[in-house]
Amino acid sequence: MTAECPMAHGTAQLRALAAADLPAAQALTAALRWPFRLEDWTFAFALGEGLAAELDGRLAGTALGWRYGPAANLGMVVVAEAAQGRGLGRALTEGVLDILGERSVMLCATVSGSPLYRKLGFASLGLIRxxxxxxxxxxxxxxxxxxxxxxxxxxxxxxxxxxxxxxxxxxxxxxxxxxxxxxxxxxxxxxxxxxxxxxxxxxxxxxxxxxxxxxxxxxxxxxxxxxxxxxxxxxxxxxxxxxxxxxxxxxxxxxxxxxxxxxxxxxxxxxxxxxxxxxxxxxxxxx
CATH class of the missing domain: 3.40.630.90 (Aminopeptidase)
Structure with a gap:
């Protein structure tokens, strides 16, 4: 899958996330102070499938999904700070939802992310502490x-x-x-x-x-x-x-x-x- 995502400053390219992207993906989460090691990214990627967003030739965002029979989980939705607020998170999320197909999909949302997911049809199941x-x-x-x-x-x-x-x-x-x-x-x-x-x-x-x-x-x-x-x-x-x-x-x-x-x-x-x-x-x- 390759698609274009028009943004206010340039066009992001959406494509399948690959193993070669994982060091850059880990750097994205590190910049946001998410404590994922490269080993944690590698473990999650090996069990799922997802999308990468490129902006000006650099990785600017990711999202992953994991199929669990009739249901699935969605996560690792990460957008570089410089690319936030331009719709890239929504494009990545919608792309992974398309990949997961007709399944019930669960995710754990941050406070800042939950309004987007509500717009995409997600409902709350309760807090994770x-x-x-x-x-x-x-x-x-x-x-x-x-x-x-x-x-x-x-x-x-x-x-x-x-x-x-x-x-x-x-x-x-x-x-x-x-x-x-x-x-x-x-x-x-x-x-x-x-x-x-x-x-x-x-x-x-x-x-x-x-x-x-x-x-x-x-x-x-x-x-x-x-x-x-x-x-x-x-x-x-x-x-x-x-x-x-x-x-x-x-x-x-x-x-x-x-x-x-x-x-x-x-x-x-x-x-x-x-x-x-x-x-x-x-x-x-x-x-």
């Missing part, structure tokens, strides 16, 4: 009788993907499979049956916990506390839905709330089976 900081020494959260935690193994990919699908109603097998080689994690079992999990991996300024899938808040706290137990003094981030009930508890672990995003959807929101919940995102872009 970003917590981060240096971890305080964390005591384990006791588990009820019959429950135990065990380490995640590479062979657990189908199991974790099934739990993730039950929680969210999304088909994210490829995402879960890509996370396991770069993450550590724990599976929560009840009488030998897996009922939840949490993953921790390198991301941004330090590490990130997510996804976290569990049957209830207490179980999610047990998984998170275990993930932080060996990380005292390390910088960790977690993005949690407002309805998770975790935000009042996380600062006690050293993870202060630093920002919020607006989770939005265009189309019918996907639903899990109601027995498991998603207590933390993989990232605000990937969902």
């Amino acid at each position: 970003q917590h981060q900081g240096e971890v305080i020494a964390t005591a384990p959260v006791p588990l009820p009788p019959g429950q135990r935690l065990r380490p995640v193994g590479r062979e657990d990919a189908p199991l974790l993907a099934a739990l993730d699908r039950r929680a969210l109603g999304l088909h994210r097998d490829a995402l879960i499979g890509a996370l396991l080689p770069v993450a550590e994690g724990m599976v929560l079992e009840q009488d030998g049956e897996a009922i939840g999990f949490a993953l921790v991996r390198r991301f941004g300024r330090g590490q990130v916990i997510g996804p976290v899938v569990a049957p209830d808040r207490a179980s999610a706290q047990a998984l998170i506390a275990h993930g932080l137990g060996a990380r005292a003094g390390q910088f960790v981030r977690i993005d949690v839905p407002d309805g998770s009930g975790l935000s009042p508890w996380l600062p006690s672990l050293g993870l202060a709330e630093v920002d919020t995003g607006q989770m939005m959807v265009r189309g019918t929101p996907p639903r899990g089976d109601g027995r498991l919940g998603a207590f933390a995102l993989v990232s605000q872009s990937l969902g």
Whole structure:
């Protein structure tokens, strides 16, 4: 795909985002103080597809989409500061929506971005609360009788993907499979049956916990506390839905709330089976 996007000062060329664009894309986010490493861009790009905007021969914007069966996520919508306010973000977003086709599409919007997405038919699903900081020494959260935690193994990919699908109603097998080689994690079992999990991996300024899938808040706290137990003094981030009930508890672990995003959807929101919940995102872009 190649298209022209007329702007007040010159014409931007929209085309498919390529692997060769990723260093320049990382420089765009760094200029905006978004904490994405090149490795984070590479991970996200390998799982999705998107568009690049060129202005005067230089990368001026990006947007990516990820297909999760009948639904999808949209993110990494970035426009260089010098090119903002000229409609480039809208053009990139509309282009990726066309690529994703007839799917329900979710995204996590910034305060400045949400008015645009509302004009494009997105509705709010609630806040995402970003917590981060240096971890305080964390005591384990006791588990009820019959429950135990065990380490995640590479062979657990189908199991974790099934739990993730039950929680969210999304088909994210490829995402879960890509996370396991770069993450550590724990599976929560009840009488030998897996009922939840949490993953921790390198991301941004330090590490990130997510996804976290569990049957209830207490179980999610047990998984998170275990993930932080060996990380005292390390910088960790977690993005949690407002309805998770975790935000009042996380600062006690050293993870202060630093920002919020607006989770939005265009189309019918996907639903899990109601027995498991998603207590933390993989990232605000990937969902």
